[in-house]
Amino acid sequence: MRKWTLPSALLFLSLLLLFADQGRKLQANAEADSEELVDPPKVEDKIGAVPSGLSTDSDVAKREAESISKKSLRSNAEKFEFQAEVSRLMDIIINSLYSNKDIFLRELISNASDALDKIRFLSLTDKEILGEGDNAKLEIQIKLDKENKVLSIRDRGIGMTKEDLIKNLGTIAKSGTSAFVEKMQKSGDLNLIGQFGVGFYSVYLVADYVEVISKHNDDKQYVWESKADGAFAISEDTWNEPLGRGTEIKIHLRDEAGEYLEEFKLKELVKKYSEYINFPINLWASKEVDVEVPADVDETSEEEESSKTSSEEENENEDEDAEKQPKTKTVKKTTYEWEVLNDVKAIWLRNPKDVTDEEYNKFYHTLAKDFSDEKPVAWSHFSAEGDVEFKAVLFVPPKAPHDLYESYYNANKSNLKLYVRRVFISDEFDELLPKFLSFLKGLVDSDSLPLNVSREMLQQHSSLKTIKKKLIRKALDMIRRIADEDPDESTDKDKKEEVSSDNDEKRGQYANFWKEFGKSIKLGIIEDATNRNRLAKLLRFETTKSEGKLTSLDQYISRMKSGQKDIFYITGTNKEQLEKSPFLEQLKKKNYEVIFFTDPVDEYLMQYLMDYEDKKFQNVSKEGLKLGKSAKDKELKESFKDLTKWWKSSLVGENVDDVKISNRLDNTPCVVVTSKFGWSANMERIMQSQTLSDPVKQAYMRGKRVLEINPRHPIIKELRDRVVNNPEDESVKQTAQLIYQTALFESGFVLNDPKDFTSRIYDSVKLSLDISPEATVEEEVETEEVESESDAKQDASASKAEADDAKDEL
Numbered sequence: 001m002r003k004w005t006l007p008s009a010l011l012f013l014s015l016l017l018l019f020a021d022q023g024r025k026l027q028a029n030a031e032a033d034s035e036e037l038v039d040p041p042k043v044e045d046k047i048g049a050v051p052s053g054l055s056t057d058s059d060v061a062k063r064e065a066e067s068i069s070k071k072s073l074r075s076n077a078e079k080f081e082f083q084a085e086v087s088r089l090m091d092i093i094i095n096s097l098y099s100n101k102d103i104f105l106r107e108l109i110s111n112a113s114d115a116l117d118k119i120r121f122l123s124l125t126d127k128e129i130l131g132e133g134d135n136a137k138l139e140i141q142i143k144l145d146k147e148n149k150v151l152s153i154r155d156r157g158i159g160m161t162k163e164d165l166i167k168n169l170g171t172i173a174k175s176g177t178s179a180f181v182e183k184m185q186k187s188g189d190l191n192l193i194g195q196f197g198v199g200f201y202s203v204y205l206v207a208d209y210v211e212v213i214s215k216h217n218d219d220k221q222y223v224w225e226s227k228a229d230g231a232f233a234i235s236e237d238t239w240n241e242p243l244g245r246g247t248e249i250k251i252h253l254r255d256e257a258g259e260y261l262e263e264f265k266l267k268e269l270v271k272k273y274s275e276y277i278n279f280p281i282n283l284w285a286s287k288e289v290d291v292e293v294p295a296d297v298d299e300t301s302e303e304e305e306s307s308k309t310s311s312e313e314e315n316e317n318e319d320e321d322a323e324k325q326p327k328t329k330t331v332k333k334t335t336y337e338w339e340v341l342n343d344v345k346a347i348w349l350r351n352p353k354d355v356t357d358e359e360y361n362k363f364y365h366t367l368a369k370d371f372s373d374e375k376p377v378a379w380s381h382f383s384a385e386g387d388v389e390f391k392a393v394l395f396v397p398p399k400a401p402h403d404l405y406e407s408y409y410n411a412n413k414s415n416l417k418l419y420v421r422r423v424f425i426s427d428e429f430d431e432l433l434p435k436f437l438s439f440l441k442g443l444v445d446s447d448s449l450p451l452n453v454s455r456e457m458l459q460q461h462s463s464l465k466t467i468k469k470k471l472i473r474k475a476l477d478m479i480r481r482i483a484d485e486d487p488d489e490s491t492d493k494d495k496k497e498e499v500s501s502d503n504d505e506k507r508g509q510y511a512n513f514w515k516e517f518g519k520s521i522k523l524g525i526i527e528d529a530t531n532r533n534r535l536a537k538l539l540r541f542e543t544t545k546s547e548g549k550l551t552s553l554d555q556y557i558s559r560m561k562s563g564q565k566d567i568f569y570i571t572g573t574n575k576e577q578l579e580k581s582p583f584l585e586q587l588k589k590k591n592y593e594v595i596f597f598t599d600p601v602d603e604y605l606m607q608y609l610m611d612y613e614d615k616k617f618q619n620v621s622k623e624g625l626k627l628g629k630s631a632k633d634k635e636l637k638e639s640f641k642d643l644t645k646w647w648k649s650s651l652v653g654e655n656v657d658d659v660k661i662s663n664r665l666d667n668t669p670c671v672v673v674t675s676k677f678g679w680s681a682n683m684e685r686i687m688q689s690q691t692l693s694d695p696v697k698q699a700y701m702r703g704k705r706v707l708e709i710n711p712r713h714p715i716i717k718e719l720r721d722r723v724v725n726n727p728e729d730e731s732v733k734q735t736a737q738l739i740y741q742t743a744l745f746e747s748g749f750v751l752n753d754p755k756d757f758t759s760r761i762y763d764s765v766k767l768s769l770d771i772s773p774e775a776t777v778e779e780e781v782e783t784e785e786v787e788s789e790s791d792a793k794q795d796a797s798a799s800k801a802e803a804d805d806a807k808d809e810l
Contacts (some may be wrong), residue, residue: 165234
């Protein structure tokens with residue numbers, strides 16, 4: 001055992017005290033450093049409230065607490081009532097039992113993205129509009145305050161003025177509000193809300209109180225607030241931190257919506273619904289990190305000291321310098337930082353071979369704001385090079401928009417978004433796609449168009465015509481591919497196997513596509529002469545031989561009889577009625593196939609679709625039907641010459657141009673057909689239903705009518721004989737007029753004088769019942785009403801009561 005001298009002992013104690021003091025200082029500094037790791041940036045620099053349990057500036061915390069605690073509208077705020085339609089919408093949402101409340105987050109993120117798109121577009125011509133520092137960061141931020149149950153969503157977009165807040169969030173219902181309310185009452189699917197431009201109100205699925213803080217460059221910072229109780233308030237914001245520019249929505253969550261205060265839930269929703277938003281979505285997220293802190297100083301017991309060997313003492317002396325360094329240990333600490341939740345590269349910039357079907361489906365739902373379970377029917381992802389370079393993605397949606405044809409010619413917004421060098425420009429370019437393809441959804445990103453011009457100038461840019469031409473071609477190829485891959489549509493197995501498919505789920509869906517968008521294809525044939533033949537290949541219809549399935553023109557031609565030169569069709573209101581039409585009698589008997597056109601637009605369509613693959617179209621209800629000549633035609637014509645001549649003269653004033661022998665009838669006595677270039681009976685009905693239709697034009701287009709008679713029918717043969725015997729017989733004239741009116745009615749025409757027709761029918765009935773034509777209706781015998789004794793007593797009592805009342809008043 002080494003013996004210590006007094007000086008040595010004093011020196012040793014001094015060193016021990018010095019090391020202990022330094023160790024305590026180092027430990028204190030390290031603990032202070034670790035505390036700094038926990039503290040997040042101040043509220044002045046970040047949105048929303050600071051996560052629970054963390055310290056912050058006391059004044060800011062006080063203002064935040066004051067704002068959050070206000071569950072009633074501020075007393076100094078300007079009060080407003082919600083517009084009636086908005087109130088209806090909010091009542092539906094608040095009282096909804098809709099289970100998928102998650103949609104509120106995607107709608108708010110989508111609105112934030114739109115606001116960022118607007119400010120970025122304006123910055124193309126005004127660089128100063130973005131400002132400096134954080135204001136120039138185009139991003140979306142999400143923050144949680146678990147203690148106060150507040151979820152905050154902020155963007156640095158264009159922001160809203162006071163007038164914008166009033167207009168957009170309460171008093172003026174957008175055009176989509178009424179349409180959404182009607183759709184919601186029918187289907188009950190809140191998933192549709194984003195498609196009608198009223199997605200903001202979905203926030204009340206989870207909130208009982210909402211604050212919208214907004215700052216526009218041209219106005220002060222304002223707060224919009226509402227408890228969805230029929231009123232909202234707006235006031236100048238003097239208590240929240242300045243936004244600089246943009247909008248922050250503070251959602252005061254209901255008790256049952258606590259799950260939206262969990263980070264994992266928000267991350268899941270952003271990935272599911274908003275992964276393809278074109279701006280960073282940042283979450284103020286917690287994170288555990290490893291930090292080094294000083295270890296506790298161990299006191300060595302006397303026993304341990306006494307047990308040390310001389311060699312250990314020597315080692316201690318040799319490691320004396322090392323022992324001067326304090327001992328540390330690794331511990332877990334919680335810190336907060338912004339975490340980017342959507343780091344997926346824009347799909348349209350990627351190689352189509354590297355994009356999965358699931359990614360295309362997700363991108364479609366984000367782009368179209370359609371979050372139903374249904375997937376797009378097809379898509380086309382391509383790049384164009386040359387004089388005009390652009391990338392594009394086009395989608396065929398599973399359902400037609402609710403107002404696709406109601407606002408067909410008045411709509412000023414397409415479903416195609418235009419980007420220039422990844423900057424969103426507009427979705428209001430009706431020059432990118434023609435009207436008949438406006439149901440397609442997608443985007444175009446061009447590097448050839450200029451950035452720093454107005455929308456109006458850009459719309460006149462020559463490159464748009466080239467882009468439009470290529471988009472139409474790709475769109476029609478995509479639709480044709482759906483048709484070719486439909487097993488019910490293809491008759492050529494080998495051809496079908498040669499068609500490549502990027503999406504097997506498209507198989508068998510062309511019938512559904514036609515049901516939703518067939519009218520658009522027909523409108524395209526009317527409007528686009530350049531692509532008329534390509535569009536005609538996409539036509540589908542039922543025929544006398546299709547057995548309930550849809551048929552194409554190519555399939556019809558493949559089944560045409562030998563020697564048949566025309567494509568036969570008939571128009572009307574429904575297939576069931578057309579199948580019984582007298583115009584089809586001989587066609588069916590001779591095994592000709594006839595197309596049924598039952599859509600009102602078909603009448604207009606066939607005015608433009610005159611031929612296909614060198615085959616002419618023939619309306620079987622008009623003149624010119626050729627079914628081959630019979631050896632007896634000339635003989636029959638001569639045999640009925642007296643009847644046809646007499647009948648034509650007796651129909652003066654009926655707009656009948658001629659009476660002829662028919663080649664289209666079998667069991668019917670006669671029909672009325674129209675001239676080749678005049679309106680059919682179906683077209684006349686359509687035009688008569690038009691409120692503002694020009695009657696002069698109607699008279700001109702109605703054209704002449706032709707009465708065709710069946711020379712083999714007993715009625716016609718008997719009528720011929722009677723005319724030959726006595727052409728002046730009034731009863732024969734009456735019968736001929738009745739037969740004509742009946743044929744007119746059966747041929748689909750509207751009778752000019754229904755009363756005259758019914759009178760003739762009743763006269764015919766009288767004759768069949770051997771009732772004299774002079775027989776009249778028996779006169780009604782009028783009898784005087786005899787007042788009963790009880791009625792007389794009641795009347796007397798009533799009169800006495802009235803007299804007593806008058807006496808009392810006097």
